[in-house]
Amino acid sequence: MSDSRTDKNRREFLLQGTKFIVLTGVAASAWDYVLAGTPEAAPSYKASQHWWAMMIDIEKCIGCGGCVRACKAENNVPLEPYYFRTWVERYHVRGEDLAHPDVDTPNGGYDGFPEIYHADDGAKSFFVPKMCNHCEHSPCVQVCPVGATFEAPDGVVLVDSAYCLGCRYCVQACPYGCRYIDPRTNTVDKCSLCYHRITKGLTTACCETCPTGARQLGDLRNPKDPIHAFIREHKVQVLKPQMATGSKAYYNGLDGSVR
Amino acid sequence: MEETLLAHVQGFMYPNEMELQWSVLIVLYPFITGLVAGAFILASLERVFKVEAVTPTYRLALLTALAFLLVAPLPLQLHLGHPERSIQMYLTPHTQSAMAMFGFVYLWYLMAVLVLEIWLDYRKDIVLAARSSTGLKQKLYKAMSLGIDNISPESLRIDDKVGRFLTIIGIPSAFLLHGYVGFIFGSIKANPWWSTPLMPIVFLFSAIVSGIALVMLMYMVVSWFTRREISMECVDTIGRYLMYAFIIDFTLEMLDLIHRMYEADESFKSLDFMVQTKLFTSQILVQIIFGTLVPIGLLALPQLLKLSEQARKGIYLLAGSLTLIGIFAMRWNVVIGGQLFSKSFLGYTTYKMGFATREGLLPAIILLVLPFAILWVLVKLLPPWQDDTAKA
Amino acid sequence: MSDDDKGLFQNTRHLVRMAGIFAAGIVAFVGMRMLLVPEGFGRYGHYRAPAIGDNMKKPISYAGRDACAECHADVVEARKASKHVGIGCEACHGALALHTSDPAKSKAVKPKAAQLCPACHEQNVARPKWFKQVNGAEHSGGEACDSCHAPHAPEL
Structure with a gap:
């Protein structure tokens, strides 16, 4: 610059x-x-004084899609239905069949979720917000050939769009489908945990606009942060724990059918 | 565009997964580097393992490897969102990234192995050509000889020694070049279709298979065009090695398949469904049946039966062509197949190849023809036959 | 010229020359690296240190509820005892950083209750049971929600 x-x-x-x-x-x-x-x-x-994480409470998500809209507006994400920094999925699990849930995410939840199920169909339904997990051992960071995606000292996985080749290897390496290629820049993009906000003392756009507090930004290096109590008092899980990516997106109420 | 993309999705995919990231160009990349590695390994059969029968193909194999290696980075370059930034791979290579090492392995293999080995092997021809030609041509050959006219027997003996040493280094380098291409895919734990430690070795053996088949075909075709007699001892030997390599390759691939079926982990049902539907033609029919079993069977015929020269030539021609198609299908099934299913294992998308787009069929065809054009120039410049009379 | 009887030096001259070309290539590469590696690369890790700053620099669209509270104390008061107390202002009113930085220039728009409220409260089986939901058509027969409920304190 x-x-x-x-x-x-x-x-x-x-x-x-x-x-x-x-x-x-x-x-x-x-x-x-x-x-x-x-x-x-x-x-x-001081980046070294923070270690950012996200707490997502499935029991509180009402599928309004406010986070998706706020994220796209805040971060200038293309509006097409296959570019998302965050999106919301709707799960519909019939009986005990955890292996074959019906999942949909109409426009990533941007326009909310029109009702398509019946209350008495013997199934359970719930919403799962998704975003970059800001993994401590990120596969995307590992595979980037030039260091254009990296883990900042505060644990946030960031993209250097001025340095990205657009080789798309990181998109392949992310187990959670959190990355896309921005067609306007031909470089990769993904959730930055609203780095331009959290470094100014604000919360992320998705947390700011979540009406039920289903998403909470947490600082694991701040002993007073409520995230510690939350993780202590709830049974939390990360997505695809078998991937051992050191995910820092903690979910409460994560059903076994979620992948 | 969005309507069509969404229409291609069956079941559920993470929204960012709908767009395929790696196109037919990334199919070409392992295919072409495989041909390079395979052609070089065939050349080294003669040099290091002293398989005299394949001598007539030695120089052709080296030139073929060079022609394809020169084209190998082009599909990658064409695919990048920012080709002008690719120099960063050399400036700030991320040592944990398999892809970052490509630049170095490529340069090492191109310069230290192939170019040097070809130069040493051709030095006498280059000097003689510089002496006998005139004008621009002479300048070119003079430059290639680095301005040194000395082709004393002692200097050629030294060249041969250094060349042999280079070939010995070259074999692990060729293994590295293509084994690492397999590692690029095999090391992605997020993708169960790719993630297997067998991937580098499967890539390696399929590379050897494709390279041998290509050189065998090139040798036969070039001989016909230049009205040279085909050494049957040579093609018989190559055909035999091709069969051996193919059997090892097929065994490894089947091992991978059986292992997947027996373990049947969380991804199995999704991948199994994909193989039986979207990949059925390219995987079961083209790759396994017509691209592997049929050529292995064809190559086995001359081992089992006494066949006429003409019949054997026909068999090698057919088997070699099927082999190349089969190995191309294998690369396709790995690269494209690995992107057709959702990492949620709940859905599938479709790959729609463009034609005259940046990553479409047309540039892919051009990139496949280009090495042959380069090879034609190389053969003109550095004739692979040792003397200009037809070999008996 | 005769090729015989040359010493080792003569017979390896072409190899030395080739080695020289390789050495020149390596020197050129190292030199190029020194010139072209971007500033700050590797300061904290294998990346451009200024990229952290680049990520911080982007402008903000959502001002945050604290910024709203500075001027709209009345609304803060109105929401205090309501179930809507925890909702960020911009969840309903949209991004307002432009408004908070210059209230005269950019006005906040009052959202339409008929569209806004159902986004959260329309009945949906995937919504958690504890969350207040209504069948809009049965509940109000199409009448605007805010004719009965005050959005900042919706309890009747």
Whole structure:
């Protein structure tokens, strides 16, 4: 990035964001290192002091799709129905047949879920929000030939879109289907855990707009974070634990049929 | 576009899975590098293992390997979202990534093994050509000789020694080149269709099979075109080695298949369904029956029966062609097949190949023809036959 | 010229020359690497350190509920005792970072209850049982939800 561009960004942001910045202390201190021009070396957000994780409570998800809409708006995700940083799946499990659930995700849940099942069909139904698991041992990071996807010191798996070749190896390596190639840039994209927000003291767009609190951003390095109590008090699970990716998306109420 | 993509999906796929990531170009890549590795291993049969009968194909095999190796990175390059950034693989290679090592293995194999070995083997011819030609042609040969005219017996003896040493290094290098291509797929634990430790070795043996078949065909076709007599001892020997390699290859593939069926892990039902439906033609019919069992059977005939020269030639021609088709189908089934099912094991998508698109059928055909064009130039420049009279 | 009786030096000259070309190639490669490896690569790990900053720099669309509370204390008060207390303002009102940074320039739009409320409360078997759901057609016969329920405190 050139200095003049940074300056321009700075002025623009100052004009637009002054009020907002004054409002929240953390955001204001975050601003300091944006001003410093080398955000990664900023003193006020110390990446090494955080270890971000996501807590997803299936018992609370109502399938409104608010997270999907907020994510696409916040992160400028293409609107086509096969590009998602986060999406919601609907499971329908008949009887005890955990191996063959009916699953659908109409437009990733962006428009909600029109009712297609009957209350008395002897099955159970529930919603499962999905997103990048920000794995500690990410297969995607492992296979990237050039280091264009990496694990930041705070545990967030990020993409360097200015460096990505678009070889798509990481898309193949992700067991959870969390990555897509942005057709506008020909580079890979996926959930960044709203890195531009969480480093300013805000929560992610999906958590901010989840009406029931089914998604909670957590900082595992902050002893006061409620995520510790939540994991202690609930039976939590990660997706596809057999993949041993060190997933940091913890699910409560995860049914055995979910994959 | 979105209507058609969604229409291709049966059952449930994670939404980001609907688009296939790796196209027919990525099918070409292991196919072409396999031909390189196989052709080189056939060449080394003569050099290192002293299988004298295959001598007539030695130089042709090396040139074939070079022609295909020069084309090998093109499908990858064409497939990248940002081809201009591919230099980063050399600048900041991620050592944990199998793909990052491609650049280095490729350069090593191209420069240190193939180009050097061909140069050493042809040095005498190059110097003689430089002496006898004129004009631009002479300049070209002079440049290739690095401006050194010396072809004393002692210098040629040294060349031969160094060349033999290079071939010995070259064999593990060829194994590395293609074994690692198998590792690119075999090491993806997220994909049960790919993830098996057998993948590198299956790739390797199928590479040897395809390379031997290609050189055998090239030798016969080039001989016909240049009205040289085909050495039956040579093609009989190659045919025999092809059969041996093919039996090992098929055994490994069946081992993989039986293992999968017996273990029947969480992915099995989904993959089994895929093989019986979407992959039936390309896997069961083209790859296994017509691309493996039939050519093995054909190649076994000359071992079991006393056949006329003409019949044997026909058999080798047919078996070689079927082998190439079968190995191509194998690469297709690995690369494309590995993307047709959902990692949720609940659904399938379809691969729709474009034609005149960047990753369509047309560029794929061009990329398959290109090595033959390069080979034609190489054969003109560096004639593979030792003397210009037909060999008896 | 005679090819005989040349020493080892003469007979390996072409090999030395080839080795020289390889050496030059390797030197060129190392030189190119030194010039072209991007700044900050490898500072924290095998990636461009400035990429962390690139990820931080993107603009925000959702301002967050705390920003709303600075001006709209009345709504905070109204929601206090309601079941809707935990819902972020932008879950219903949409992304409002532009509004919070310049309230005069960008206005928040009042959402239409008839479309908004059913997104959460329309009956759906996949929704958890504890969650309040209605069959909209039976429940209100098409009348707008906010003619009875106040969205910020919907309890009657």
